[in-house]
Each structure stands twice: as C-alpha cells, then as structure tokens.
Amino acid sequence: MDGGTPLELTVPASEKAHTVSASVLEGTTVRAHPILRPVEAGFAAFLDGTQESRVVAYDRGVPLVIGTVAAIVRERRNRRLVTWAHERERSLYLPRNHVTPALWDESGPLALVDTCGADYGGPVGSGHPAALADRAYSVVRRRRDALETTLAERWCAEGAGPLFVDGSIAGSPRVGTATSVAGIVKSHRVLYVEEDAMQVVFGLRRGERSSMLRITPKWATVATWYLRIRDSAGHDPLWGLVRVEIAASHASTEKADEISSWILAEAAPLSLPDARWDTMVYGIRDCEETLRAV
C-alpha cells in the first residue's frame, strides 16, 4: 500500500496567523523605501525543498507514514538553471513506542525515523491516529528543513555568489549569519509589523520595501524587510508581498536595496501556473519542477 491522500493536504496549518513586534533597524519607524537602483539579477542560485508524506498502512491503529523529502540548489549559468546539488530521502516514519518491536525490526529497506524521538518532541501523549499522523507530518517537515539547511550550508561553504533560499534562513545559525544567502518568505502567517507599521507594509507599492527589522524567529537573529514585487491593486494586501531575511550582521540600507533589486529582477519570467506566482520567483518554481521530475 503506497497511497492515500498526502498529509500535506490533510494536516491543518500548525501555525496560527498572528503578529509579532520587531525592532526597527532602519530609522525609528517603519516606512516605505522605493528601490531606486536599477533592477538587475544578482542571485547565482536558488534553493528549495519539497516533501510528501502519506499514510501507507495502519498497525493496530498506528499510522505508518512514508515521507519523501528533497532539496535542490539550481545554479544559474548563462541564464539557464542547472542542478548544483540535490538531496533526496525516503523514510518510514513510525512512533517507535506505539508499534510492535517486530514491525520496527522488519520494516524493510526504508530508513526508519522515530517520530517520538527526543529530537522531535518525545512521546505523543495520545495514541490517536490523527495525532500520530500530525506528528509524522511535523517530523517530515523538519527533515525537509534539515535537508534544505544542509544544502544551504554546503552552498555557503562551496558555492559562488548569492543564494536565493525559499523560506526563512533563521533555522540555521550558520546559514542565518552567512553573507551570501537571502531567505525569501512567501507566506505571512506571522507578520512582524503591527498597527501603523502594518499599514505601511500593506500600502507598499510595487518596487517598494519596508524599513528593515530585526527578528529572531528560530535559531538565528536576522534582518528582515517586506518587499512588494507585484502591484496588489485588486488583490488582498499580502498579494505580491515577500519578506526578505539576511544576516543581521550584514544589514545595511544599501544591502537591502541591492537585494531588493535582485528580487525584483526575478519577477520575470512568471511562475504561472503555480497559484503562488505572485510571490514565487521562477528560480524557485524551477526547483520545485525539477524535484517533481527527479
């Protein structure tokens, strides 16, 4: 049995939408900064990861989840993207203390991941299958983040030029402090602005960014700002809005403008037909398509 609906489609978002206040790094209040410098390509590579997890069977009510995570760095050479590094893992995700030893020992060729391991939050309180599935999903996601971090760190060590990372870079102290990496966050379940600052962000026009903020969402403290890469007229206020993260130690107005201009350059070609095309740059779509293919 290797079917069923992917957990990515059934597990509800773990993070509730909320706001977090952040200190302003540029001036005293959040305001809009038009990007006046020429829009030009600056990123040398793009990093993204994917995951897929499915319940393939139940053992006495315990969901057996096969999860596949992958990450890829696609380097731009002569305006074409080629694979610089690619990692893929396929594992069986089991809560070891809920399954029989025999099952754990005879699980076949797949690598086993104990979803109740200490690294992943310890035992799941209830034996509810959905709770176990949620945990499995959460662990798969963390494995994916780890894989992405591995590639990002490798790029920091070996790669040449700035790396465009899909998502936050604060998950890794090494990546979060690297000068050659920018994380671009497309979803905004957490907004790091409140009240007036929020209105400034919502009012950003295409080619404008917000003032830089300092945040510590995970392990590393990073500088961040919001950037409108597409005109949101007629759409919701978060349409075409991305949040950019760079190492806090690297933050400066010039750097923020430069990286913003690089991101604006990536607005073409469009990532359609992906539903997230308003915030997804083509390099990231290419990563996803490549991962889907391989």
Added chain:
Amino acid sequence: MSLGRVVATERRPNTPHEFHFWTALDSPVGIGTIVRVDGNTPVEGVLPHIYGIVVEGFSYTDLQTPLHDVLGHDGNPSSPGFAPTERAEIRLYTAAVLRQIPEEPLQPVPMGQVFLATNEDVAVALRMDGYLRPENNTGIPIGIYRAGGTDSPIYLDADFLVGPEAAHLNIAGVSGLATKTSAVEWILASLFTHFPAQKGSIAAVLFNVKGPDLCFLDQPGAITDRDREIYEQLGVDPAPFKKVEYFAPYTAKGHGLNTLRSNEALAHNLQPLTWGLREVLQFAEVLLNRDDVDAKADALIDFIKERVIDRDFSDPVLSRPHRVQSFGDLEQWFRDVLNGVESRSSGDTWRTHHVATIRKVRNRLSNISTRCAGLVTDEGVVSDLPFGSFEDRTVYVVDVASSEEDAQDLIFARIVSKLREHLERRDLGVKHLVVFVDELNKYAASDAPDTYVRRMLLDIAERGRYLGLVLFSAQQFRSQVHRRVVGNSGTSLFGRMDADELATPGYAVLSPATRTKLATLDKGQLMVRHPHFTQPIFIRFPRPAVMNGRDGAERFPQAADLSLEESVLRSLRRLDPTLTLAWVEDIVSQYDEAEVLRARSATMLARPGDVRGYFKAQFRSRVPQRTAAPRPAPVPLKPAPDDDPYGF
C-alpha cells in the same frame, strides 16, 4: 558523447518504428539527422542498437498558456523582455527507425542514450553494409549525408538502380533550381565511374527536351573547392564526360542542325538525326491521330508496311512496277494507285480498300514528312544512333529541344523501341543502358490521353530492368505523372518541392517537418528514397563538372543561319577538312536545294574516302549548255518562169 536521451510516455510511447528523444538546446540535431540509440538492457544477450532518422521536432517551454507570457509582459510586447533566467525549454525529436540490431525480435525502441551517427553507423543504418562489401561492392555514390560534423558518403546499390533487383530513378523538384538536370548529370558521372566491372558495360541516352541543358556535357564546368572535396571523397573525377555523342535533326529548312549546340567549335561530335520512310512507318501510329485513323486505315497502313515498302510491287491498276523506299516513292505509288482506281469503271475499291481510305492514308502519311521536316526526309536518307555499336561509358544526347512536338514523340518512340529491340537481342553494344527523359509531366502524365510515348515509358518502367534498359526520369510534379512510371522507380530523388505538390496525397507518408524541409531544400540538396533505405535520407551532391546550359550558350553561341553552301561545307568538312566554299559553290550551283541536301546527307552517311568524288557523284549529270548554231539562211526559191502555165 551522447547528445540525447530516449523518452517515452504513456501518451507518446515508443514503437518498433518510431521513438522520441530530447537533446540539449545547442545540439546539432535537425530534421534528417541520423542517430543511434544504445539500449541499456540486453535482449537475448545482445545490447540493442537502434538507428533512426529525425522526422519531427518540437520545442516548448514550461509556459502553460500564451496568456501567461502576455501577463509577464503586462500585455505590452515591446516591454523590456529580459529575464535573468530563461524558461526551461525542451528540444524534443521524433525519429523514424531505420534499422534495429539485432533485427529480431522486433521490439519497441528501449530507453537509452542517443548518439549522432558515425560514418559506420550511417552505413549500417541504411543497410549499405550489405552492398559495400569489398568482395562484392555494388555501391554507387550519390552524395554526402552531412550532420553535426559527420560527412558520410551515401551509396545506392547498383543492383537496385540499374537492375536486376529493382531499377529506374525518378527525380522531382521545382524548375529553375538546376537540381534535376544537375543531379542526373552527377549521378551518371558517378554511375560511369563506379558501375561494377562484373555487371558489364553501360551507356546512356539522354533526351534534351528543353534549352541547352544537356548540350555541353563534354565541356568542363566551374565547380567550387567544396564540390571538389565531395568528388574526391566519393571517388569521382571532377571532369566532363569523356565520350559524348550528340544527335539532332535538321532544321525544317534543312541547312543546319536544329540544336543550340550548333557552334562550329563543337561540331566534331554532333551528328544529324534523319530518318526515312522505312524508319518512320513502323511508328506511324505515334503521329497519327487515333480518332482519325480507324481500323480501315490501319489495315491499309499495315498492307503498305508489309507488302509495299522495300518490295517490288506490281498491280494491274498501276501504270508501272513500284519499289517504295522513301516518302517521295510512296507519294508516286499513291498517285498511281488512285489514278488507276479512278480510271476504272468497276467500283471504287482496290484490294478491299476503299478509295476514300486510300486518300485519307495518303494524306496522313504524306503529311508526316512535312510535320517532322528536318527529321524525316522525303528521300529516305537515314542518319541514326549507332544501334549495335554503342560504346561503354558513352553518353548519347539526342537534342529534341527545338523540334516540334510530333517529331519529339516520334524520336522518343523510335529510339527507345530500337534500344529495347537491341537489348532484347543483346546486340546493342552495351549491356546496360540508361535513358533519361525530362518533363515526364508531359510525356507520361497521369491524366492525359493514352499515347504511344506514354505506353512506351510504362513498358520501360515495368519491364526494362530485365533487359538492362533503365529509365532515369524527371519532372516538376511527381503527382501528375502516371503512377506506374514513378511507382516502378526503385530510387526516387526529391529536390525542392512546391508546397501545392507536397499537399498531394503522395507525400502524406512524410512527416510535416520533412515536408517543410523538402519545401526549403537548397540547390545541391536532395531527399533520397532507395529500396535499402527504410526512410528517406537527405543528402548533398556536388555540382556536375560539366558546363551548364546557360554558360555553354554564352561561350559557344549558336551558329548564325547558314546559306545552303555554307551548311554543306560545314557538314562535309568533318569528312574532308580541305574542302572550300568555292568548291562547294561550284558543285551545287547547278542544282536545286533538295538535290544538294540529298547529296550532302548521302555523303555524310556513307563517309567515303573520296568525299569530293562521292558528293559530286550524287548529282545527276547534266548536258553542258551549248549555244545553238545559227540556222542556215533559207535558200530562196527559184522564180517561176514567166511562161509557166501554173504560175500565178
């Protein structure tokens, strides 16, 4: 290094005859490129190798709809379109399978890497390895297959070009690109060079049907260094044909030969083509309108052919015995018969033939020498191709370009029939003969009434290969040529084709991309179909090393109209260069033009050692003119005596 990978999907699977592969964007693959697939999984212990030719190509990006590109440019096509990243793009090709090794079991093409075919691969893919074996090489180089740095000679199999396995060659293409004629000239040069010794001798008869196309085959033409390289690669000497003989009828006036190759500098191998009654009557039906000449007329013509021509013929109604050997004799015979019949009081038939039929046949046959003036002589003088003594590797060009249509038909019919007769008897002089006929649209049209010439072409196409009689034919529109003629051509060549022609059903077997390529072929490029090639192949051939018609016509302008004396002198000088115009003028001044032309023809035909004497002897001797002696004055009568009683 591989240049592509085989791909197959459920929607577009590979089959035993077709497969798909993708390549890098900068790969040298194009329509017509030959590739090799190396399978990864052994079949019965053998790793499969598949050879294919690219017949279709696709290119697309990950753009799902054109609208997305519109959105990407905000609806403004002139907006800055630079994107730092090019969209993912594919070059996807479809290839038709040429050959699979091993050939059994025949399976769908497996996944594998795709390589550009090497020279050896090309030979295997086209099954040329079967007839290029050193111990039995029957390969006739036809051109170069060129792709991605591969320059592979392509060979036809002589057994399938000249027989006996298959035979004949047909070439189609639009006019004006100098492809059809050039290709035939080049292939003949190659055939003469590489025709296997064990297959015997070969010669060619070319009918020049338009302009000066084939008039300078013995003169060197300009070729490029690249052409020279191809000649060297294919082992053919870049030189004009060494042995060429030209034949042309006289003009209607009869002074000179009716050809654009009439320049005196080229007269050494130009001979007249003239026939008399005997030669023509056998092919009378070529010239006679079938609606006009019915069974009764046919019966009389047969009677004349069998009982009158070349026989001593007597009949009570005739005033004298006749021996009919020329159209002139035939006219006298008809006149005598009609006089005899009409002077009788016993009915209006003669030997079951009604007088009206006799008149009709007389009218039609007598008319032939007028309609084919220059070719057919009233006097019966014959100058013909050297049937029985054809020479190996010799080209015989019959220039009918300036002849009337009737004369052209007669020439085709008689020459080809004679060739066939001699080949059947194995006494032509050569074992194989190539006959080249251009403008097949005209002579073997599919929708035209049945004619003798068409029947004859069909006969060659269907049965010629058993005799060694091979038809090389050309036309602009293959679809308009009788199917049995083109269908029996083992080898077909295609130059640049007209789009309308390509839209006809005969080309439906070609992929749209192949048809597009055919419509845009450059000079010197051909698509080749040959029995050994399971798919058409694109090749490049060198410019023929002979002077083309246009250059020849400029360098050797046509001779001006000659006087009777000049034309006689030009003809006879080929036999005796010491002759002078004054001598000719002295001889011919006393005779009428017909007599002079007859004497010239007879001399040319006899090729005597003593040209002067022979030519002079052809004229009837005439009594020299003398002034009459004055008549003696009459003797006056003696006056009558005065006393004469009878005087007045």
